[in-house]
Amino acid sequence: MNDPAALAARVREGDLRLHELEEHADPETAAAARRKLLEAETDADLGTVGDFSFSAGDAEPNIENMIGGAQLPMGVVGPVPINTDGDSAGGAAGGEHYLPLATTEGALVASVNRGCSVIRTAGGANARVTKSGMTRAPVFRVAGIAEAAEIVEWVQGSIEKLCEKAEGTTNHGELLDITPYVVGDNVFLRFRFDSKDAMGMNMVTIATQAACDLIEEETTASLVALSGNLCSDKKPAAINAIEGRGRSVTADVTIPREVVEERLHTTPEAIAEANTRKNLIGSAKAGSLGFNAHAANTIAAAFLATGQDAAQVVEGSNAITTAEVKDDSLYASLSIASLEVGTVGGGTKLPTQAEALDVLGLSGGGDPPGSNADALAEIIATGALAGELSLLAALASRHLSSAHEDLGR
Structure with a gap:
């Protein structure tokens, strides 16, 4: 049947349900x-x-x-040089990059672009993925602490068998480690996988299920839930802020005093003070897991543009911004503990998102595997650092409200 109206009528009459139309x-x-x-x-x-x-x-x-x-409207910021210093070999995102951003928030792209321009004038930023691994943490029921200790001992002595079982479900995933946590008669096992260029949530879920089947076959533990929330996916969690999830990535830049004064209309000292009082002390007083100005703003816009899982922005906000005066210049960094990104699978295959990844030169799998997702993480971190610099400068110079007024936002 190719008549939409007739199909809609059948749904209204109760003959079909919405999900049966295909x-x-x-x-x-x-x-x-x-x-x-x-x-x-x-x-x-x-x-x-x-x-x-x-x-x-x-x-x-x-x-x-x-x-x-x-x-959604999509804009672009840049180009911004990343890892272009001859002494900075090792970064995945070498060269100059434009970063597409999809957002409905007026002034965001302009602000990030200002920060990118300042970074470019300063000679570029460096960025590195410092840790990588997608996690899934099932929870098992046991009789008590004695049995829990036995299960943990078995798991620690059976890593090779568990790796074989888990990795048998995927062509690319690699089980890196399993960290046990015991709470009474609960045993949580936090599996961490290298998912290469995929964000990897589906991959590690399937692989972890295979490993859990083996645990149930060979021990007395009973699987209660494949996800026991120690993963921890799509929720603010200290474990991700400390241990990381997806990719932990840091971007930093040193900006000469004259560039800060001429381009940001303030001083290194004023930006450093604003960062300490706002991002560090203010966040601590609020009990925040993120010690930054608005890193999630840039991360969310980059996620929407490039087909990432938008709900994982909550973990991307686990970020710390630092700013200090070094040798009469401003040194600033942004460290994102849990940035879950990929260049294959999921929403990256949709046409506009694939085109945005083409702008970055990162569509599809990298050579070596994982290098495209590493580069994407480094570019997003640099863009988010640019947004931090721009907002801190606007606050330090008391130009924040006037900038929004000027742009009519």
Whole structure:
């Protein structure tokens, strides 16, 4: 059946359910039928929602009950040089990069772009992925602490068998380690995997399930939940701020005093003080896990532009900004503990997101595997550092409100 209106009528009559439409029509027609149903039942006009550029069939792995597409304005910042110093070999993102950002927040792109321009004038930034590993932490039920200790001992003595079982489910994933945590009659096992260029959440979930099956076969532990929240996915968590998840990445830059004064209209001392009093003391008083100005702003915009899992921005906000005066210059850094990014899989395959990754030169898998996702993490961290510098300067110079007024935001 290729008549959206007729399909919508069958749903209204109870003959079909919304999620069954693809069994009776192609994906484009099924999406059109859902729009017809919603327009009839809500008086909404979904003409713009239905005007999308990608194939509904290609989007099937990414969405259920599809009705169309959501569009966001996308801007770009840069170019900004990263890891271009001859003495700074080892970074994945060598060269100059533009960073696409998708957002509805006026002034954000302008602010980040100002920071990128300052970094460029200062000679560029350095960035490094310092730790990598996607985690999944199942929770097992045991009789008590004695049995818990036995399970932990078995796991620690069976790493090779668990690796073989887990890695048998994937062509690319590699089990790096398993960290046990015991709470009464609960045993949590935090599995950490190298997922290469994939963000890896689905990969490590499937691999961890295979390892859990082996644990249940060979021990007395009973799996309660494949995710026991010690992972910890899509929630603010101290364990991610300390141990990291996905990629832990730091970007830093040294900006000469004259550049700070001429381009940021303030001084290194004023930015350092604003950072200490706002980002460090203020965040500590608030009990925040993030000690930064607005790193999640840039991270969210980069995630939306490049097809990352937007809900994981909450973990990306686990970041610490530092600023200090060194040799009469401003040294600033941003360390993001848990940045979960990938260049293959998930939303990276959608057309506009794939084009944004093409702008970065990072679409698809890297050579060696993992290098594209490392580079993406370093570029996003540098963009977020640029946003930190710009906002701190606006605060230190008392230009924040006037900048928003000037841009009409």
